[in-house]
Amino acid sequence: MTQTITNKKIAIIGLGNMGNGMAQTLIREGFSVVGTDLGESQRAAARAIGVEVVDSIEAVCELSQDIILSLPMAKHVQAVISGVDGLMEHARDNTLIVDTTTSEPEVTRRLARTLKEKGHHLLDCPVSGGPAGASAGTMVIVAGGETSALDRAMPFLDALSNKVVHLGDSGSGHVAKLINNLLCAAHLVTTAEAISLGKKAGLDPAALIEGLNAGSGKTAISEVNFPRWVLNEGFDSGFTMQLMRKDVRLAKQLIGDMGMDADLTMSAQAAEIWAQSETDIAGEDDFNCIVKKYL
Numbered sequence: 672m673t674q675t676i677t678n679k680k681i682a683i684i685g686l687g688n689m690g691n692g693m694a695q696t697l698i699r700e701g702f703s704v705v706g707t708d709l710g711e712s713q714r715a716a717a718r719a720i721g722v723e724v725v726d727s728i729e730a731v732c733e734l735s736q737d738i739i740l741s742l743p744m745a746k747h748v749q750a751v752i753s754g755v756d757g758l759m760e761h762a763r764d765n766t767l768i769v770d771t772t773t774s775e776p777e778v779t780r781r782l783a784r785t786l787k788e789k790g791h792h793l794l795d796c797p798v799s800g801g802p803a804g805a806s807a808g809t810m811v812i813v814a815g816g817e818t819s820a821l822d823r824a825m826p827f828l829d830a831l832s833n834k835v836v837h838l839g840d841s842g843s844g845h846v847a848k849l850i851n852n853l854l855c856a857a858h859l860v861t862t863a864e865a866i867s868l869g870k871k872a873g874l875d876p877a878a879l880i881e882g883l884n885a886g887s888g889k890t891a892i893s894e895v896n897f898p899r900w901v902l903n904e905g906f907d908s909g910f911t912m913q914l915m916r917k918d919v920r921l922a923k924q925l926i927g928d929m930g931m932d933a934d935l936t937m938s939a940q941a942a943e944i945w946a947q948s949e950t951d952i953a954g955e956d957d958f959n960c961i962v963k964k965y966l
Contacts, residue, residue: 679701679702679703679737679826679827680702680703680704680705680734680735680737681697681702681703681704681705681735681737681738681739681827682704682705682706682731682732682734682735682737682738682739683704683705683706683722683738683739683740683741684706684707684708684728684731684738684739684740684741684742684751685708685740685741685742685747685772686706686707686708686710686713686714686716686717686722686724686741687708687710687713687741688802688805688909689741689771689798689801689802689805690706690708690713690717690739690741690805691713691716691717691720691802691805691806692802692803692804692805692806692807693739693741693771693805693806693831694706694717694720694721694722695720695805695806696805696806696807696808696830696831697827697830697831698720698721698722699808700808700830702827702830703723704721704722704723705722705723705724705725705731705734705735706722706723706724706725706731707724707725707726707727707728707730707731708724727756728751728756728757728758728761729756729760729761731761732758732761732762732763732766733761733763736762736763736765736766736767737766737767737769737823737824737827738758738762738766738767738768738769739769739771739827740752740768740769740770740771740772741771741772742770742772743772743914744772744774744917745772745774745775745778745779747772748770748772748774748778748779748782749778749782752768752782752786752793753782753785758791759785759786759789759791762789762791764790765790765791765792766791766792767791767792767794767820767823767824768786768791768792768793768794769793769794769796769824769828770793770794770795770796770797771796771797771798771812772797773797773845773848773849773852773914773917773918773921774795774797774845775845775921776795776815776842776843776845776846776849776925777842779793779795779815779841779842779844779845780840780841780842783795783816783841783842784841792816792817792819792820792823793816793820793841794814794815794816794817794820794821794824794841794844795814795815795816795841795842795843795844795845796812796813796814796815796824796828796835796844797812797813797844797845797847797848798810798811798812798831798832799811799812799813799848799851800832801908801909801910802908802909802910803909805831808830808831808832808833809832809833810831810832810833811832811833811834811835811836812828812831812832812834812835812836812844813836813838813843813844813847813848813851814828814835814836814837814838814843814844815837815838815839815840815841815842815843815844815845815846815847816840816841816843816844817840817841818837821835821837846925848918849918849921849922849925850922850925852915852918852919852922853918853919853922853923853938853941853942855891855892855915856915856918856919856941856942856945856961857937857938857941858890858891858892858893859892859896859958859959859961859962860941860944860961860962860965862883862890862892862893862896862897862962863961863962863964863965863966864965865879865883865888866879866880866897866962866965866966867965867966870966876902876966877898877902880893880897880898880902896908896959900957900959901959901962901966906956906957906959906960907957908957908958908959909957910957910958911954911955911956911957911958912948912949912952912953912954912955912956912957912958912960912961913954913955914958915945915958915961916945916946916948916949916954919941919942919945919946920942920945920946922938922942923938923939923942926938926939944961944964945961948961948964951964952964
């Protein structure tokens with residue numbers, strides 16, 4: 672975590688679960704936060720924790736040159752940056768935009784080039800850790816973009832995370848995050864299958880998870896997701912099936928773009944399982960609900 676910083680103003684566009692969590696951390700660490708969101712409930716929740724909520728992107732730009740995006744998809748990032756009344760229209764000179772959305776690498780690269788031509792900077796900094804990690808300041812950030820821009824962002828990225836890994840040029844962070852989420856999606860399936868096998872053989876699921884986590888079969892899914900959201904049937908992580916399906920679809924697209932469809936057969940099978948789950952698991956359900964196909 673950073674040392675406390677007083678009156679450094681950071682903006683957040685997108686004040687949902689992740690944006691609100693990041694705002695909590697930044698305020699706790701001594702930053703002041705300005706933000707906006709289309710949803711009135713999100714705006715009210717942010718206002719309640721001390722965010723200076725404004726009505727427009729233009730107003731955000733008047734108050735800060737360091738802007739975090741926390742949005743659902745690439746199309747929303749494009750609209751906020753290059754759409755009507757977007758950041759390109761209103762940003763002050765030398766604005767830094769940090770996109771924490773799990774987005775599309777090529778979209779990020781195009782936006783980064785255009786913003787650079789206009790004297791601005793874009794970092795792709797997708798995050799892992801969910802809303803709990805955002806509000807605790809314990810996320811992991813995989814970053815893409817110029818080193819100078821990352822250096823500028825580090826005071827507030829340090830506050831938000833336990834670790835920042837710079838992967839390279841623009842788009843690299845989003846490539847790494849798609850790979851991470853593909854693994855996460857696959858691990859949910861394989862762990863659910865493992866627990867299903869154990870139950871059939873007469874083992875207690877909680878005891879089996881404890882045993883797996885003491886051995887070489889453990890993953891973040893067995894260590895965190897199963898105890899926290901699956902075994903207790905809570906299914907309330909704050910991340911939806913719809914969003915994970917989107918990330919898996921983008922990872923599958925990346926595999927195709929790299930010409931590796933015929934090589935990465937297990938990844939392809941995991942992607943197909945997630946795509947097919949749309950028929951019987953609602954998009955708004957928690958993403959851990961994929962295990963219900965097996966347990």
